[in-house]
Amino acid sequence: MNTLLEVKDLNVSFQGNENETVNAVSGLSFFIREKEILALVGETGCGKSAVAHAVVRLLPSESRVMGTIKFGGKNLLELSEKEMSGLRGKEISIIFQNPSLALNPVYSIEHQLAEPLRIHGQKMKKKVKKTEGKKENNALSKVVKALESMGFSNPHECMRYYPSWCSGGMNQRFLIAASNMLDPVLLIADEPSKGLDRSRVAELENELKGLKERSGTSMLLISHDLSFVRRLADRIAVMYAGEIVELAEPKQFFEKPFHPYALGLLKSLPENGFIPIPGSSPSLSSLPEGCRFHPRCSFKEKRCMQEHPELKESKGRAVRCFLWA
Amino acid sequence: MGLIAKNLARTYRTGLWKEKCIFRGVTFELKSGKTFGLMGPSGEGKSTLGRIVAGLEKPTEGTVCFNGKPLSGMKKAEYAAFRRSVQMMFQDPTEAFNPRKRIEQSIFEVLNLLKTPETEHALRTKKMLETVGLSEELLFRYPSQLSGGQLQRLALGRILLLEPEYIVLDEPTSALDVSVQAQVLHLLKRVQAEQKIGYLLISHDEAVVHFMADSYGIIKNGQLNITDA
Amino acid sequence: MMQKEAYLQESTRRWKDSIAHYLNFDIWKYERTLKKLNREGLFLFAFFLVLALFPSLFAPYSPTERFISYESPSIAHLLGTNDIGNDILSELVYGTRISMMVGFASACISTLIGLMIGLCSGYFRGTLDELLMGFTDVVLTIPKIPLIIILGAFLHPSIWTLILVLGLLSWESIARVVRSKTLQIREAGYVKSARCMGFSSFHIMRSEIFPNLTHVLLPKFMLATASAMISEASLSFLGLGDISMKSWGIMLSFAFSRGGFIRDMGWWYIPPGVCITLCVMSIALIGFGFEERDKERGNRGVDAE
Numbered sequence: 001m002n003t004l005l006e007v008k009d010l011n012v013s014f015q016g017n018e019n020e021t022v023n024a025v026s027g028l029s030f031f032i033r034e035k036e037i038l039a040l041v042g043e044t045g046c047g048k049s050a051v052a053h054a055v056v057r058l059l060p061s062e063s064r065v066m067g068t069i070k071f072g073g074k075n076l077l078e079l080s081e082k083e084m085s086g087l088r089g090k091e092i093s094i095i096f097q098n099p100s101l102a103l104n105p106v107y108s109i110e111h112q113l114a115e116p117l118r119i120h121g122q123k124m125k126k127k128v129k130k131t132e133g134k135k136e137n138n139a140l141s142k143v144v145k146a147l148e149s150m151g152f153s154n155p156h157e158c159m160r161y162y163p164s165w166c167s168g169g170m171n172q173r174f175l176i177a178a179s180n181m182l183d184p185v186l187l188i189a190d191e192p193s194k195g196l197d198r199s200r201v202a203e204l205e206n207e208l209k210g211l212k213e214r215s216g217t218s219m220l221l222i223s224h225d226l227s228f229v230r231r232l233a234d235r236i237a238v239m240y241a242g243e244i245v246e247l248a249e250p251k252q253f254f255e256k257p258f259h260p261y262a263l264g265l266l267k268s269l270p271e272n273g274f275i276p277i278p279g280s281s282p283s284l285s286s287l288p289e290g291c292r293f294h295p296r297c298s299f300k301e302k303r304c305m306q307e308h309p310e311l312k313e314s315k316g317r318a319v320r321c322f323l324w325a
Numbered sequence: 326m327g328l329i330a331k332n333l334a335r336t337y338r339t340g341l342w343k344e345k346c347i348f349r350g351v352t353f354e355l356k357s358g359k360t361f362g363l364m365g366p367s368g369e370g371k372s373t374l375g376r377i378v379a380g381l382e383k384p385t386e387g388t389v390c391f392n393g394k395p396l397s398g399m400k401k402a403e404y405a406a407f408r409r410s411v412q413m414m415f416q417d418p419t420e421a422f423n424p425r426k427r428i429e430q431s432i433f434e435v436l437n438l439l440k441t442p443e444t445e446h447a448l449r450t451k452k453m454l455e456t457v458g459l460s461e462e463l464l465f466r467y468p469s470q471l472s473g474g475q476l477q478r479l480a481l482g483r484i485l486l487l488e489p490e491y492i493v494l495d496e497p498t499s500a501l502d503v504s505v506q507a508q509v510l511h512l513l514k515r516v517q518a519e520q521k522i523g524y525l526l527i528s529h530d531e532a533v534v535h536f537m538a539d540s541y542g543i544i545k546n547g548q549l550n551i552t553d554a
Numbered sequence: 555m556m557q558k559e560a561y562l563q564e565s566t567r568r569w570k571d572s573i574a575h576y577l578n579f580d581i582w583k584y585e586r587t588l589k590k591l592n593r594e595g596l597f598l599f600a601f602f603l604v605l606a607l608f609p610s611l612f613a614p615y616s617p618t619e620r621f622i623s624y625e626s627p628s629i630a631h632l633l634g635t636n637d638i639g640n641d642i643l644s645e646l647v648y649g650t651r652i653s654m655m656v657g658f659a660s661a662c663i664s665t666l667i668g669l670m671i672g673l674c675s676g677y678f679r680g681t682l683d684e685l686l687m688g689f690t691d692v693v694l695t696i697p698k699i700p701l702i703i704i705l706g707a708f709l710h711p712s713i714w715t716l717i718l719v720l721g722l723l724s725w726e727s728i729a730r731v732v733r734s735k736t737l738q739i740r741e742a743g744y745v746k747s748a749r750c751m752g753f754s755s756f757h758i759m760r761s762e763i764f765p766n767l768t769h770v771l772l773p774k775f776m777l778a779t780a781s782a783m784i785s786e787a788s789l790s791f792l793g794l795g796d797i798s799m800k801s802w803g804i805m806l807s808f809a810f811s812r813g814g815f816i817r818d819m820g821w822w823y824i825p826p827g828v829c830i831t832l833c834v835m836s837i838a839l840i841g842f843g844f845e846e847r848d849k850e851r852g853n854r855g856v857d858a859e
Contacts, residue, residue, distance in 0.1 A: 268507035270532030276507035420743030
């Protein structure tokens with residue numbers, strides 16, 4: 001399968017509140033194949049959102065981004081703002097956290113779903129003309145279709161809703177429908193499951209899965225929730241303190257995680273009895289020397305405190321640890 | 326004795342004559358040293374129930390009894406004792422402390438409220454930080470400079486200064502990462518074992534409730550069904 | 555032919571690009587100048603403040619000292635003299651204190667009242683809120699300048715009544731802003747837990763809510779000062795000021811009524827006007843600067859999550 005998005009040596013840093021340099025992302029490399037879901041898993045403050053924002057170039061202007069992000073043969077970091085906004089929403093679309101905030105409360109669902117069509121230059125016609133033989137190319141029918149594909153049985157009614165009338169789950173589905181209006185090839189979902197109930201998370205999981213099967217969209221799924229990612233992702237990348245520490249397929253990963261941090265994460269899951277990792281994540285402005293996980297690691301050796309391990313790859317999985325060198 | 330919720334009901338006025346009932350006939354008891362879990366889907370009024378038990382809101386019907394006395398109609402001194410003994414911990418740790426004050430100031434204010442002499446402030450703060458497992462340098466920072474886990478522990482520590490008998494935990498870990506959630510849950514268990522505090526744990530996460538609770542209730546369609554774990 | 559079309563398309567694209575680029579650049583420049591203006595506002599304000607605090611250092615003569623009247627600018631009298639022979643430059647320097655005092659004092663009064671009412675109605679809500687906000691609405695409907703003119707006619711025109719009246723009539727917008735901010739803050743976790751721990755309402759309002767209000771209060775205070783100074787100037791110009799305390803507005807009024815305009819003595823009526831404009835502008839700029847800083851702080855999203 002072809003590679004769709006390739007990120008190489010991505011570095012993101014910015015000035016913190018007290019003029020210290022925050023290295024949000026350092027030396028990050030990964031790729032996403034076509035029709036593949038890559039999950040970027042990590043805890044708060046590990047720089048995973050910065051990756052998502054770097055890919056769509058929505059980082060604040062004062063942050064420094066280095067490296068290459070290749071998408072369809074182009075380096076996204078070198079495109080002009082105009083070219084980039086042509087890509088956003090059309091080929092790469094984004095779902096942000098908190099569905100009720102991402103939809104504008106003063107516009108109807110129809111208006112918001114048709115927005116990407118309008119921006120990217122397709123005309124909107126008011127009524128569905130069911131002329132046979134003609135392509136149903138107008139926006140309204142597309143909106144209807146998108147809603148139907150998201151599992152709404154009464155799309156014509158739903159279109160007239162306003163975000164405040166609907167539950168969080170419904171808004172989430174509207175949001176996914178909106179991000180999928182132009183059949184993007186890559187969908188970036190930044191913490192889509194945050195703040196949702198368990199049942200809603202399961203719903204979201206099915207929707208994203210269905211989306212991938214129907215339209216073959218690749219996804220970069222950014223989440224802190226391992227159990228959410230488990231059934232959805234084709235590959236899982238675990239981030240710690242701004243770098244990827246382990247990359248593996250979910251089956252292998254959940255059977256036997258290699259990196260001590262990944263092991264600790266799995267152990268602290270509810271089904272494994274909430275066994276915590278001691279200590280807390282380092283701040284991104286003052287990273288420890290050597291392996292970034294060593295202060296909390298129970299397998300650490302002398303070497304871990306001095307040398308910084310590289311990401312070693314073998315048989316489709318990669319790990320950044322001396323134990324597995 | 327203990328903290329007893331009797332026949333609580335809460336209704337909202339949606340129009341001039343319309344009323345919407347969130348829950349009705351809710352009865353349960355919090356015992357010291359035990360955890361009562363409260364589960365249910367969002368929008369079923371779990372948090373409202375928690376705030377009523379903590380005395381921050383008034384129920385439409387029913388009473389909350391603390392040590393055999395109903396909350397409404399308590400004398401001032403009794404209410405002050407209740408206010409000290411029943412505390413509440415909130416979901417969002419980033420909001421738990423005033424962003425304009427250093428942590429130290431927020432904590433010393435609580436000690437001032439307790440009329441602790443100033444000479445003992447440093448000592449008590451140190452003791453508290455030891456209990457929740459944090460280092461002293463955090464005191465001189467602002468809340469925005471701390472992580473969610475650290476803030477949630479500090480919030481618990483600040484509550485513990487008041488030596489409460491009951492704590493209402495409103496989704497204490499749902500804003501935290503998995504590994505931090507595990508840390509905070511273990512801390513809560515340890516504190517309960519040491520100080521014999523009764524918890525009312527409100528959570529939508531079954532696993533958390535099963536891990537923590539001695540008995541739990543599910544609130545659904547305005548009714549509470551209690552099960553012993 | 556094809557080549558030509560392609561060339562045309564390409565050239566229009568380039569034009570658009572360059573225009574967009576130019577505009578973009580322009581926007582940046584505009585923002586930067588605004589920031590610079592903000593700093594200049596601060597300098598200007600500091601200058602006026604020094605003038606107001608130590609007028610004797612800058613004024614060449616005492617404002618009551620008399621010379622030959624209606625004199626043109628000369629080295630002895632840089633801005634000439636007025637109808638009764640006072641040095642206009644000295645008058646101008648001494649007027650700074652009065653104009654600024656009226657502005658700040660009435661802004662203090664209005665901010666204080668607005669803060670109290672907004673805080674109480676936002677924090678206690680319920681009936682008190684309804685009452686206070688109803689009262690605010692009533693005050694809001696009172697036409698201010700006409701009322702002040704009537705009051706000025708009936709009361710003894712003194713600077714203190716002016717300050718009081720201006721202060722007592724311009725707190726509504728501050729009260730509204732403070733109330734809405736308080737409503738928002740009282741739902742924050744730290745206020746709820748403070749209530750839970752049994753802190754008194756007064757302590758919560760003073761120590762938990764008030765520090766989080768300062769960043770909305772400061773720009774409001776600055777803008778209230780500026781508008782009070784303008785009101786004072788216009789009222790004084792209408793002849794409702796205190797003649798014994800010569801502010802810039804009264805200087806303008808005298809220049810108008812005692813022959814400054816007729817004799818075309820630009821050095822009499824232009825400087826106080828310019829001073830009022832500059833001083834109000836500097837204060838407003840500082841106020842905008844505060845607001846801008848607040849916005850920037852709010853926009854600083856995307857942290858290292």
